[in-house]
Amino acid sequence: MKQLFNWLKKPFRLGIIYSLCLTLTVGYVLLDTFVIPKELASNDANTQSLDPNQTTTKESATTTAATITDTSYQDENISIAIATERANDTTFYVVDIQLSSADYLKTAFAQGSYGRNIKETTSTIAKEQQAILAINGDYYGFRDTGYVLRNGETYRDTPWEGTDALVIDSAGNFSTYSEDDNSLADILTAQNAQQVLSFGPTLIQDSQIVISTNTEVSQSKSSNPRTAIGQIDDRHYVMIVSDGRTDESEGLSLYQLAEEFASRGASIAYNLDGGGSSTLWFNGQVINQPTDGRQIKERSVSDIIYIGY
Known part of the structure; x- marks a missing residue:
């Protein structure tokens, strides 16, 4: 000693x-x-982690056979059409979606669990959910703030100051609110919110572009891979995923992205996590070219938005 x-x-x-x-x-x-990885509890009482092979709104299978091509899906409840477009030195993919019920617009967590550092690729989560089509979500697990409400359950109600939240109600209608709004929790209850995603900004509101040419996500380049979702009419949606950060595809600015939604008649549109997270998956295949600027490869994320039963 x-x-x-x-x-x-x-x-x-x-x-x-x-x-x-x-x-x-x-x-x-x-x-x-x-x-x-750290699994966390929901803010709602008696909430359990989702089964990775089942969501809380899983429906029975369609009663008619689906017609499927490389760029489309059609059955009695779900219509999907994917178009590859080119503008602003960028390749992007436009998905037109029409549903008979809002129940077919869903979200899912990586590994079926809400928590920190719980991640899988968009394609892996989509396959676990037997999805038809999927895009990456808001990557809630990358931060400790921002509303997280999925399939009717509240997992996090800590606001991400200065950020817009996308609210999807039980009828499948979109609305956006500032997370600085102290009455947001009451609004979500009144609207019977089913999904709340936290990233933004809002691109289109009341059929008008509501951002400027200089608007950008914090620390993001002006041209980027992008993922965004919008609503045209009742149960009629549009998703846009753009490539970027490559010699073949520069990437879109937020304003250019908003213009694409406006030209397709979106009444509201909302920006999701982009960059290396941007992924479009359809019928077992990744459609776009996800990249971090160094290699073409999917990034693992914490959640997806998908279409399926």
Whole structure:
């Protein structure tokens, strides 16, 4: 013991021990924040994690055979048509969706669980849900704030200040609200909200573009891969996913993205997580070219929006 005490009396040795402890502490904090999966509880009582092969609104299978091509799906309840477009030196994909019921517009968590650092690729989550079509969601797990309400259950009600929330009600109608609105929780209850996504900004409101040419997501490039969703009419939706960050496809600005929704008659449109997360999956295949700027590869995300039974 005396030898240890004498050894510790050397100032530089105490410094070494202090530095080692600090490094280990910082390392653990970073791992806990960004790497270690941690399942969290919902804010609603008696809520359980979703089964990865079943959502809370799973319907029975359609009674008629579907007609499926490389770019379309049609049955008695769901109509999907995918068009590949080119503008602003960018390739993007426009999905026109018409549903007989809002029940077929769904969301799902990676691994069927809400929590921090719980991630899977969009295609993996889509296959687990037996989806027909899917896009990446808002990547709620990348941060600790922002409303998370999925399939009628509230998982997080901490506002992301300065951000718009997309609300989808039980009839499948879209609306957006600032998360700075202190009455948002009451609004969600009054609207019987089924889904709330937190990313933004709102691109189209009341059929008008509501952003400027300079509007951009924080720390994002002006031209980027993008994922966004809009509503044209009752149970009639449009999704747009753009490629970007490659020599073949530059990427869209938010304003250019809004223009594409406006030209297709969207009454409301909302920007979702983009960049390396942007993914469009249809009938077992990734349709776009997801990339982080270095390689064509799907990024693992925390959630998806999908069409399915």
